[in-house]
Amino acid sequence: MCPFIETIRVEQGVLLHIDYHNQRMNDTRSAFWPNAKPLDLNHFLLPPTAEGVMKCRVVYSDVIEEVSYTPYSIRPVRSLRIVCSDTINYTYKSTDREALNQLYEQRDTKDDVLIIKNGYITDTSIANVALFDGTHWFTPKHPLLEGTQRAQLLQKGIIQEKEIMLEELFSFSQMTIFNAMIPFQSLVLDVNSAFISY
Structure with missing residues (x-):
């Protein structure tokens, strides 16, 4: 079994949305290791206080295996190619991204892919979406993955859940x-332009 990961945004040494990461990590651990006691990431993380944004990457199984910090900047996404996979499964945030990477390789000249499963819009290869x-x-x-920022936005009523078929795009x-590292509405595409193509 491949380890799992949490990716946490750090701003000026402050870990953002840590409660949501704790929740997802412990939900994952309880699914695969039912007898494992909950962990609190606050006890394992000591981010640098450098200015700017850092990415904290936590690799874990039933225990915390590795923690790393790297400078982060958003990779621009201005175009998406629509790809379909009815078998893709990324319910848990795992280090095994082979299936996602294979879909990403189909992007051609686009920046990323928008993944369709059973006719419904899901995610890009790295992030949740909202329309x-x-x-x-x-x-x-x-x-494909219930992101931590997605959970927070839903809880605050900023976004709403809806089954969205490709035909409705x-x-x-x-x-x-958006994802844990990409703030909501920091990357916005015009749907009715040439940004998204088949």
């Missing part, structure tokens, strides 16, 4: 791509 209808932001009800005006 704007002019009034509300909707995120796919069944993403162009009824939305904008798409935002």
Whole structure:
């Protein structure tokens, strides 16, 4: 079994949304190691106080295996290619990204891929998505991975869950791509332009 990971945004030495990372990590550990006692990442992490944004990467199984910190900057995503896979499964944030990487390799000249499963929009290869209808932001009800920022945005009512079929994509005006490292609405694409293509 491959280890699992949590990727945590660090700003000026402060770990962001750590409670959500703790929850997901312990949910994963209880699914694979039912007898494992919950862990608190706060007891294992001591991020550097450098200015700017750092990425904290935690590799774990039933125990914390590795912690690393690296400087981070957002990789621009201006275009997406739609790819389909009805067998892709990334329910748990694992170090095994082979299936996602294979889909990412199909991006051609685009920056990333938008993954369709059983006719429904899910995620990109690295992030959750939300679509704007002019009034509300909707995120796919069944993403490949339930991200920590996604959980927070849902809890705050900033986004809403919705089953979104591929055929409905162009009824939305904008798409935002987000994860623990990419803040909500920091990457926004115009759906009705040439950004997203088949």
